[in-house]
Amino acid sequence: QGKVALRVTASSPARIEMYDAADRAVLVDDNGNGKLGEVRDSLFQDPAGDGHAELPLSGGECLVKMHVFPAGEIPPDGLTIQLEALIGGKWLPVAQDRIVP
Numbered sequence: 001q002g003k004v005a006l007r008v009t010a011s012s013p014a015r016i017e018m019y020d021a022a023d024r025a026v027l028v029d030d031n032g033n034g035k036l037g038e039v040r041d042s043l044f045q046d047p048a049g050d051g052h053a054e055l056p057l058s059g060g061e062c063l064v065k066m067h068v069f070p071a072g073e074i075p076p077d078g079l080t081i082q083l084e085a086l087i088g089g090k091w092l093p094v095a096q097d098r099i100v101p
Contacts, residue, residue: 002056002057004057004086005053005054006018006055006062006064007036007052008066009033009081009082010031011079011080012032013031013032013070013071013072014032014070014081015030015071016028016029016066016069016081017068017069018064019066021064023065027042027045027053028040028041032081034091036051037051052086064083066081068081068099074099074101076101078099081096081097081098082095082096
């Protein structure tokens with residue numbers, strides 16, 4: 001069935017915690033910039049050892065849950081969270097949500 005490399009980014013600084021369908025920690029991006037490996041970031045599921053979160057696909061799908069903690073006030077136009085997958089060597093958006101004040 002395969003695996004997929006994932007990352008998550010936020011339009012404004014926010015701590016993002018990602019969990020898999022079994023509620024196991026996948027990653028913590030402390031500022032939401034999509035670059036893991038910085039201070040207070042954590043990567044728990046990286047079987048390939050390449051610095052990217054990687055999860056199994058089931059029927060072409062990968063279920064994740066996220067907790068988002070904005071670093072300050074949510075901007076008036078909202079805080080956008082984007083989930084991206086590494087497809088063909090490029091990070092492509094696969095899901096997006098917006099948190100409004």
